[in-house]
Amino acid sequence: MQMRASAKLISSTHPTLHLSHPTPESFVWNTLIRAHVQATVPNPYSPLSVFLRMRLHGVVPDNRTFPFLLQSFGSLPYLQSGKQIHAQAFLFGFTHDPFVQTSLIHMYSSCGNLMLARQVFDEIYEPDLPSWNSIMNAYSKVGLIGNARDMFDKMPHRNVISWSCMIKGYVMCGGYKEALALFREMQMLDADGARPNEFTMSSVLLACGRLGALEHGKWVHAYIDKSGMEIDVILGTALVDMYAKCGSIEKAKWVFDNMGPSKDVMAWSSMISGLAMHGLATECLELFSEMVKCGVRPNAVTFVGVLCACVHGGLVGEGKEYFRRMDEEFGVKPLIQHYGCIVDLYGRAGLVREALKVVQSMPMEPDVLIWGALLSGSRMQKDIETSEIALKNLIQLDPTNSGAYVLLSNVYAKMGRWSEVTRVRDLMEEREIKKVPGCSLVEVGGVLHEFLWATILIQKVEKYI
Structure with a gap:
């Protein structure tokens, strides 16, 4: 029943859901709720609607019902529904169940209410390992990495999930060196017998890539081989990304080619992005064509790589065509990153006015990266007017950006507007802005x-x- 429900959602006309055929067993309803939560196809019926029908039948939920149901509340709009289910769990006496407690912590953190997540944790008399992991991960997800480390250090016991979450938290918050240091500590302490798994190693590889630490990355690759870990899609993608970011594109190609036919869209996107950052525009576009022929549907990340290849290769016509195909052929709505690539593409090609038109016609507000791309192109073409527009917007969005003030001052100096030069310099002193070394x-x-x-x-x- 469970396998069948997970593979294909049961119709709302199924006898188990019909009022004239009530099913008293909570196991059946739990299976239906879980199937709706894990569904990969669009479904008009939410897990909550199944729970409501379950209650309409008079079926009493058990300690498995609420963990399954709480998984479906994963963002801020679901916070109120999550609170109502919390009340139901309290009503049926399951708020002291370890599975329910951990699910509540995860639900509240996913819905953006860290205070309630911590309150649930603090109310647990003796938190178990999953509860500790859940609250630690909750802090990491919102960038409170110091709080997460405090919880990590206070944990009476740790497993591989604990170490992996903490390492990933450091990586997500930009603490790449701290992530590598914690991984070394994990090995030196033997980590309570917890051996690194593919999720641990993928985070470590990401840290190596961001630091450009090729020797570290090679050592991690050797460790993976020595440990007998299978290089699956997750690890293979992480290795491709690390080697590409560390400048070893040939090694990245070797790993990619040895991943076999099971490569998913993230593996293809990682290789495409790697080729793009190394300026191999032709190879990148050829790989994209091969990906489409293999039946793998590109996503937004894929097109960032493709458009970056067009930027580095100066392929204006091709860039415009891929930008068009994104939505029309593949149904991928352009994000601000894609508009940034187009602005950069036009700017480098000397089409500064066209780049400015793109910025002005964007469906979202331009960010620092967009104005930075426009500034780069306009400075390259010595377009002082557009440079001034870009710099003013950069300063408005990021008032502490010392480089923007210096560049704006230089632009005014080239225009002979010395009073403006003085005004900008005075503004820097007034705001106590100093150039970052x-x-x-x-x-x-x-x-x-x-x-x-x-x-x-x-x-x-x-x-x-």
């Missing part, structure tokens, strides 16, 4: 070294004192 990461012998321009400058000055 440059920073570089270099990997030498498997060790990451960070260099700040301010530190290098001080060392040079001290040399001559």
Whole structure:
């Protein structure tokens, strides 16, 4: 029954749902609710509607009903429904059930109410491991990585999920070095017997890619092979992404080619993006055509890679055509990232006015990256007027961007508008905005070294004192 329900949703006319054929067993209804939650096809009936019909039949829910049902509330609009189901769980005496408690923490955090998630956790007399993992992950998802680490350190026991969630949390919050340090700690402590799995390693590989730490990435790849982990779609995609970001595109191609026919859209998109960032526009577009021929439907991420390839290759006509095909042929609505690629494409090709028209006609408000792309193109073409427009909007969106003030001051200087130069400089002093020193990461012998321009400058000055 469960397998059949999961494969294909049961019709609303099914006897088990008909009032004249009541089914007293909660197991059957739980199976129906779970099938609706896990459905991959559009369905007019929500899991909540199945629960309401269950109650209409007079069937009493059990401790499995609520965890299945709470999974269906995964965003802010469902918060009120989630609260109502919480009340139902309380009414039937299941608020002290470990499965229900963990599901409530997850539901409230997914709906954006961390305070209620923490309240549920604090009301648990002796939180079990899933409850600890759930509240820690809740903090990570909203960027409170310090709070997440506090919960991690307080945990009486940890499993691989605990370590994987914390490592992923650091990666999602930009703490790439911290993620690698925690992974090393996991290995040194033997992590309570918890061995890293493919989800742990995919987060570690993502950190290596973001840091450009190729030697670290190679070591992780060797560790995966030595541990006997199967390089499935998840790990294969992470390896492709890491090698591409670390500059080893040939190795990325090798991993991609050895993934076999099971590659999903994310694997294809990762390879396409890798080729694009390395300026291999022709190979990138050929791979996209191969992907479509294989029956894999591209998504928004795929088209970001394709359009980036057009930008790096200066392929204006092709870029416009792929942008058109996105919606018309594949039903992918352009996001702000795709508009940013088109603005960058036009700007680099010297079509600054066309780029400005795209910005002005966008269905969403341009962000910092859009204005930055327009600024880059207009500066390249020495279009001072468009540069001024872009910089003013950049400063309005990001008042602490020191580079934007300096560039705007330089633009006014080229135009001979010295009073404006003085005004911009005074504004920087008034807002206490200072130029951020440059920073570089270099990997030498498997060790990451960070260099700040301010530190290098001080060392040079001290040399001559």
